[in-house]
Amino acid sequence: MPHTFRPGDYSVFLGNLQDTFPAWLRERADSQMCLLADENTRLHCLPHFFEKTGLSPNTPVIEIPAGEQHKTLASCELIWQAMLDARLDRQALVINIGGGVIGDTGGFCAATWKRGVDFVQVPTTLLSMTDAAIGGKLGIDFQGIKNTIGVFRNPAAVFADPDFLQTLPERELLSGFAEVIKHALIGDPALWQRICATGFQVRPARHACDGPGSPSYNGWLEILRASIAVKVKIVQDDPFEKGLRALLNFGHTIGHALESYFMKTDDPLTHGEAIAIGMICETALSGGDAEAIAAVIRRHFPNRPIPPAIFPALWDLIQQDKKNAAGKVRMAIPGSEPFRMQLLEPTREEVEQCLIFYNGIKSV
Numbered sequence: 001m002p003h004t005f006r007p008g009d010y011s012v013f014l015g016n017l018q019d020t021f022p023a024w025l026r027e028r029a030d031s032q033m034c035l036l037a038d039e040n041t042r043l044h045c046l047p048h049f050f051e052k053t054g055l056s057p058n059t060p061v062i063e064i065p066a067g068e069q070h071k072t073l074a075s076c077e078l079i080w081q082a083m084l085d086a087r088l089d090r091q092a093l094v095i096n097i098g099g100g101v102i103g104d105t106g107g108f109c110a111a112t113w114k115r116g117v118d119f120v121q122v123p124t125t126l127l128s129m130t131d132a133a134i135g136g137k138l139g140i141d142f143q144g145i146k147n148t149i150g151v152f153r154n155p156a157a158v159f160a161d162p163d164f165l166q167t168l169p170e171r172e173l174l175s176g177f178a179e180v181i182k183h184a185l186i187g188d189p190a191l192w193q194r195i196c197a198t199g200f201q202v203r204p205a206r207h208a209c210d211g212p213g214s215p216s217y218n219g220w221l222e223i224l225r226a227s228i229a230v231k232v233k234i235v236q237d238d239p240f241e242k243g244l245r246a247l248l249n250f251g252h253t254i255g256h257a258l259e260s261y262f263m264k265t266d267d268p269l270t271h272g273e274a275i276a277i278g279m280i281c282e283t284a285l286s287g288g289d290a291e292a293i294a295a296v297i298r299r300h301f302p303n304r305p306i307p308p309a310i311f312p313a314l315w316d317l318i319q320q321d322k323k324n325a326a327g328k329v330r331m332a333i334p335g336s337e338p339f340r341m342q343l344l345e346p347t348r349e350e351v352e353q354c355l356i357f358y359n360g361i362k363s364v
């Protein structure tokens, strides 16, 4: 049975797409539909999407290149141009099929097209199922700085089907798992205990999900249900990030800086790898039990020392973070109870100290 969440004036359906999407679509009267995919989801996810939803494979598809480096104004221009060519009117529905880049970029283009057309998110990565597709944050990176241009606008619906996890390379699956860890740490101690349990592993992609009804599918349903519940509770409480929603940025102040820095090198970090390091560093900075978190994270993520030579560049990037106010860097860290937050205003020296701490715990 699918599970339905209500984070706002829309539903997040978790379960087999076949049991959710067709019935939802029948209730609507969209003038036109267009799909947005990237080169990977077009190949690996669209056939599955058409099969499960019964939508015609002739539905127009807009395609952008895959990868965070394409979450740009250039991709938006490509999408808007395709919308123009398709004469997309204001009663149209845009269906974003992909990970965070597709959801954020496609959502942003839909939200600004003729001042806004409806869009749905069909997340195909663990990261977007559990986090990016929910909560209405849309946007693009600008001049290498993540999510600098964007809007809040809720989708018409979100359809999360764990079946798509089969399509992911292992590194991508793990990247999303960092957001699951984050949700456990900020709001679900039982989920955190489960993750900490010896023997718990994120199974390689080809075994990640063997189809609806299989033990692996049901396992992912349970993890996603717990993780999505944390995200939903926070965006219900604070849709426009006036307070508690900043807690979803745990690990992201340092993590985004690392991700942006390494994006321009030959050895980029995935979003999850970057925020996994960010969660260890930010916990250390807050005086929390960073070693315990590091012990779990190190079971799943590679060790990646941060060269001290790049600390100044990281500090520059941290100063661009959207949470900063009045010239001060602000970091959101979990409080002493679930869904409680502490805001820190660390200095450059404190940030450098926690990066040094991180570099020193490779033996954990």
Ligand code: GLY
Residues within 6 Å of the ligand: 131, 132, 134, 135, 137, 245, 248, 249
């Ligand atoms: N991904 C963080 C948020 O939705 O606020």
